[in-house]
Amino acid sequence: xxxxxxxxxxxxxxxxxxxxxxxxxxxxxxxxxxxxxxxxxxxxxxxxxxxxxxxxxxxxxxxxxxxxxxxxxxxxxxxxxxxxxxxxxxxxxxxxxxxxxxxxxxxxxxxxxxxxxxxxxxxxxxxxxxxxxxxxxxxxxxxxxxxxxxxxxxxxxxxxxxxxxxxxxxxxxxxxxxxxxxxxxxxxxxxxxxxxxxxxxxxxxxxxxxxxxxxxxxxxxxxxxxxxxxxxxxxxxxxxxxxxxxxxxxxxxxxxxxxxxxxxxxxxxxxx
Numbered sequence: 001x002x003x004x005x006x007x008x009x010x011x012x013x014x015x016x017x018x019x020x021x022x023x024x025x026x027x028x029x030x031x032x033x034x035x036x037x038x039x040x041x042x043x044x045x046x047x048x049x050x051x052x053x054x055x056x057x058x059x060x061x062x063x064x065x066x067x068x069x070x071x072x073x074x075x076x077x078x079x080x081x082x083x084x085x086x087x088x089x090x091x092x093x094x095x096x097x098x099x100x101x102x103x104x105x106x107x108x109x110x111x112x113x114x115x116x117x118x119x120x121x122x123x124x125x126x127x128x129x130x131x132x133x134x135x136x137x138x139x140x141x142x143x144x145x146x147x148x149x150x151x152x153x154x155x156x157x158x159x160x161x162x163x164x165x166x167x168x169x170x171x172x173x174x175x176x177x178x179x180x181x182x183x184x185x186x187x188x189x190x191x192x193x194x195x196x197x198x199x200x201x202x203x204x205x206x207x208x209x210x211x212x213x214x215x216x217x218x219x220x221x222x223x224x225x226x227x228x229x230x231x232x233x234x235x236x237x238x239x240x241x242x243x244x245x246x247x248x249x250x251x252x253x254x255x256x257x258x259x260x261x262x263x264x265x266x267x268x269x270x271x272x
Contacts, residue, residue: 006141009132011257012078016128017148019082019256022249023121024149025156029093029242030056030114032157033164033235040202040231042104052104055111063119068127076260078128082121082253089117090246097236101228121249122149131259135268156245160238168234172196172227179226184219186212199227 007013038052067081074081092114099107126145133141176196180186191211198206204224213219 002144003137003140005134006137006144008134009257011255012132012259013129015252015256016125017145018252019086019121019249020125020129020145020148021152022245022252023086023089023118023125024152025159025245026089026093026242026249027118027122027149028153028156029160029238029245030096030111030118033160033238034096034111037099037231037235041099041101041228041235044204055108056115059112059115060119060122063116063121064123065119066116067120067124071124071127072263075263076258078124078259079253079256081124082256083250085117085120085124086246086249086253087117088113089121090243090250092117093246094239094243097239099235099239100232101225128259131262138268156242159241163237163241164234167237168200168230169196171230171233172199175226175230175233176223179222180212183222184212184216188212195223199223199230 034056035049035053038049042048042052063085067085070081071078092110092112095110096107096114098110126142126149129141129145130138173196176199177192180192180195186192188211195207195210195213198204198210204227207213207223208220213223
């Protein structure tokens with residue numbers, strides 16, 4: 001699973017694997033949560049949700065291409081490139097915590113910054129490990145980095161989801177319950193609980209069937225808006241936590257060794 005010969009340059013391999021793990025965790029803060037936030041906070045139109053995903057996908061793709069290209073043209077400088085990538089990844093993901101119901105326009109630029117940083121980490125770390133490993137272990141190294149990234153994905157998602165749920169429930173009680181009690185005069189706890197459950201599962205049309213909401217003009221929109229505010233309150237803590245992961249990747253990047261001595265243009269295998 002982990003041949004000893006992979007440790008021929010631990011000062012490069014160790015920090016790179018740490019960064020691989022962390023970049024996987026940060027990747028999931030956007031990959032798994034932004035699409036749901038784009039729906040739950042900023043509107044339920046499917047075309048609109050798709051458009052809101054564009055500032056994530058293309059910047060990640062760009063980062064995956066730009067940083068490996070610079071890794072070749074600079075003949076190394078992997079430390080500087082990963083530092084430059086990890087900072088916008090951390091700052092961009094963390095800054096998404098400013099998201100509110102009324103400020104989608106501010107999120108576009110932050111998504112682009114975060115996406116470029118994530119893309120600049122995800123692929124280059126795998127390339128670095130395959131450059132420094134023995135030629136006969138390239139496939140093993142590629143599989144190892146992929147496995148570590150997936151573990152980072154899984155752990156990051158578990159952390160983010162539990163943080164999200166722990167913040168969403170009280171926020172939903174405050175915003176949705178408060179709106180129904182104070183503005184719609186709905187005091188039945190079962191009805192309020194059902195409205196929160198419907199909002200949590202995003203089956204919003206069912207809200208219009210609840211007692212006190214059905215047939216009352218503006219009631220449905222009021223409860224939906226309260227749910228959007230509750231979601232916005234909970235999502236920001238996911239991005240706060242992502243900053244902690246990103247901070248570790250920045251520190252690890254500063255301790256990276258130089259790979260320039262391994263970039264000698266040799267070919268591992270010649271296919272005939």
